[in-house]
Amino acid sequence: MRIGVVFSTLPREDTTGVHVLRALREIGCDAFHHEPLRRTPAGGIEQAGYETLPPADLYLQVDDDLAYPGPVGLGVPSAYYCIDTHRLGAPLAGGSLLRPDKARGFDHVFSAQRDGVDLLARHGIAARWLPLAYDPARQAPDPAQAKQIDWCFLGTPLGDRPRICRDLARRFPSCVFGQAYGEAALRIYQQSRIIVNLPVGNDVNMRFFEALGAGGLLVGGAAHNGEDELVEGLVQFEDPAELPALVGRWLSDGAGRAALADAQQREVAGRHTYAHRMRALLAAVEAGPPARPRPARTPADDPAALVSEAVARLEAGAPHDALRLADRAAGLDGARPQVHRARALALAGAGRPADAAGALLRELELSPGSGEAFRTYLGMLDQVADAAGVPGAAFTRAYLRVLDLASEAPAGDAGPTLEAAAHAAAAVLGRHAEFERAWGALADADSRHWMLELCAHRALGAARVPVRFDAARARALEDEVQGRLLRERGAVPASATRGASHAFQGWRLDRYDLRPAGLPLELLSTAEYVVATFFLRQYQLERAGVRVAAAEGDVVVDGGGCFGETALHFAHQVGPGGRVLSFEFLPAHLEVFRANLALNPALAGRVEIVPEALWDRSGEALPFTEHGPATHLGAAPGAAAAVARTCSVDDLVEARGLPRVDFLKLDVEGAELAALRGAERTLRRHRPKLAIAAYHRPEDLGALPAWIDGLRLGYRLYLDHFTPGAWETIAFAAPAAA
Structure with a gap:
């Protein structure tokens, strides 16, 4: 069977379509890849169309989160593997196309999430459940890789994930958490005793299968979305507060951990590879498409109607009724940004501003370009500050005002999205007590200005919040160091570069003589370090x-x-x-x-x-x-x-x-x-x-001065900053007699 597999590798090469294509070839199909996008001479991306798409028996579109039309209406049966069904209401990247609108033209639709079948049915689309899977060609265990990391989590830093990982790292510091893909991710999984999974919503995501397949013990948040039907004996938690105890329990039981991990690895290898999935997909295509659902919605089953009614109840002064309706709408279609806006307004009306801010953050995740949503989010955070009980909340209020004003400015080509800014703001305000204490302890207005400016700069980027730093003077000093003080280029000891050159990450160390500048020393360094340290x-x-x-x-x-x-x-x-x-x-x-x-x-x-x-x-x-x-x-x-x-x-x-x-x-x-x-x-x-x-961790600007102040030793605290970016901030403490 000849199958054209349509997905783009331009934004990211390690995408689900790669595994699908390899599995189809493994089971004997004549499968080929069609790239639907292309680079423009100016470096952008545009649609390539389907004029050059070779003939086939089936065209299979694998969801890549990009907005372009599918290979439908071409006289060939078509299938769509819809992966991110929790984002049905969010536009695909690069346009305004929604997944339900894209899916409607296909003869066959498959949902990677079990509840996605019901969500698609509410849009009149018949779908079959086809979970994500394991690719043994890319994700197998490697006995040569010793288990030397206690736990890891790999994924985007959304919601509470960073806080959960930092808290866990304090208990179990032998860890890796962050983002990694391909070979780097596999190596980390293979070396980890425990692999933590923190799903977004209730997704049974790709990392669920990657982790199980790599041979570590998966400890994950319960999604209640069919995962227990796929793999037996899963170690799961309902509340992240349970995670440290689970990790501790399984780290202490090496034999039990290894046995369970090995059994689950054999199960995914025997039942849940992409080859298994593609055989199921082709069998379903051969059986013919299911009848399309014709849902007869009542207002009680229609999320849009429920949102409208929730707003009406809120306007009538009944926030608790509004919240009940908004919760019902979220249960029916949690991918609609409007649902979370309605929940936020109802929660705020019910006197729960912190929960309201969380609902608005979910809206921002679904519609990251919404400036209105971002500024409403800031307003909710202002209410959170009121409810927090921190005297005055002076830093919080000043920070929110700066974010509100600066968010209206253009972000620049590489500026962070408002969604990313919202997460950055939430990370700072999640530790409001530390930041308020630090703000109150700083000894002068200049230090407080640095604290405010740098927090806003990290959230909104350099285009919206530039850092006040004399970059021209720093460049002139570097030029002077290179011109007057440089004595020998590439003077690093040879043995330090042989076998360990990766340690310098491309940094060339030169020999400088600082005596012409009045400093009686020579050293191997860089012009940047010489300027920062000595000038x-x-x-x-x-x-x-x-x-x-x-x-x-x-x-x-x-x-x-x-x-x-x-x-x-x-x-x-x-x-x-x-x-x-x-x-x-x-x-x-x-x-x-x-x-x-x-x-x-x-x-x-x-x-x-x-x-x-x-x-x-x-x-x-x-x-x-x-x-x-x-x-x-x-x-x-x-x-x-x-x-x-x-x-x-x-x-x-x-x-x-x-x-x-x-x-x-x-x-x-x-x-x-x-x-x-x-x-x-x-x-x-x-x-x-x-x-x-005070710049290596997002919370350091608040946490470090607050900790020093908490000692009550009479230190006077200051902040200063030494680059045009977000790094090289120093917290100074002067003893009472200094």
Whole structure:
């Protein structure tokens, strides 16, 4: 049988159509791929049409979430595999076409979700259930891959997913969570003991089958959408609060976990491959299309009518009745944005603003271009701030005002969608107590301005909220460094690049002589790092008579030594009577660091390298992702399973018998809060000046100042920023006497 499979690989190559095409060929079909889109000379995408589509016995369109007409009306039987049935009311990407409108022209329609059959029937479309599946050619277990990651979650950062993963990572830090596809995703699944699935809505998604097929134990949110009919013995939870206990229980039972994972892998390999699915699809096509449903809707079964009635009840002052009707409409067709708007208004009227904001966020996911929905969402968040009980809610109100005004500006070519902005706003306001405490603790208006500006910049992008930074001065300084101070290009030690060149991610290290600029040192680095450390003085604050910096005779703990630039800068500042203890654990960095010390013998005696990773506890072996200067604790998509030994500041101070610590700098790629917790005794006893990177995690701008303020040690807190983007924000803390 000759089958033309229609799907686009232009936006993303790893799409369901690839697995379908391979499975059809595996079962003996003469299957070929037709690409319905093409690149324009200007770099855009346009429809290619079907004029060049070869003849076939069947044209099969695989849902790729793109708005173009299907291969129908061509004199050949046609079938549509509709995957994202929870988005029937949302336009396909790149146009206004809806999935139900696209599906109507096909002779056969298949739904990847069981409830999608009923949802399509409400649009007058007869569909059969054809679940997603497992592709053994791409997703099989690999016995050579050791199970070295406790748990992973791979998926887009929607809704509560980031919070759930961060909370779980605090309990079980040997983890990977984020986005990965293809080989990178497979490798992570193969190395994971437990694979967490957090479905959107009630989807039994592709990752459900990928995870089961790769050989890890799947622990997933219950979708109640037919998954228990597909695979026996699933480990599921109804509430994400149950997840830590489930993960802990199965991590502690290695034999039971392996046996269950192996049984489920055999089951999906034996019953749920794409080859099984394509045989079922062809048998259904051979049997002929089912009779098209002719639903006789009553107002009680019509989502649009229910929404209209809910709005009328709300206007009549009956929000609880309106909410009952809106909930009914959502149960019938949760893919309509209007349903979630009606629910939000009803929830707000019923005095539940936080739930109303959540309903509006769902509307934004279904209609991400809606500026009206975004601004209404902000209004709901304002009500949430009122209900939160935070005195004044000064930061929250200021933040919402900035987002409201800035959202009306053009986003620019690469600006985030309003849906992404809504998620960013929700992430900040989900931790409103920390941000409010930090806002109140900041010692000056300039710091508060930075906090507000950077939060809005991260949500809405540079075109809507540009960062006030003198980029021209920074470029001029880099040009000056390259022109006056550069002595040798490509001077990194050869052994540091052989076998470990990936650690530098394309960074070329050159040799600079800073003596013409009045600094008695040479080093291997980049012009950007030289400018940031020695000229912009990124880890130093001087504002309104307050100075936070290393000084003559200080004992400095340098968290995140990298190539040694900051350690050498501190060594110069503290003079012969001072001391610098610098944490750096990555071998490639340590070689460059030691080479830099060798270039500066007059300063090297003041510097001690501590080759361990800063954390809140000592003696742990934590996985890390090697990514040059951005190397961070915690495995990540595609990362090698290397581990670093940890040490806390408090334990270092005790082990070295340090009589005092005067200055603590932390720039440890997201581990700053953990490192601060591991330095609490030192902070309480010695009150060092602090310079803490506050940009690696979205919540750091609030969480780090709030934690320091919570110690009640009298620190005055400041923020400063050193790039035109969202990175290199430093939180400074000046002791009461500084």
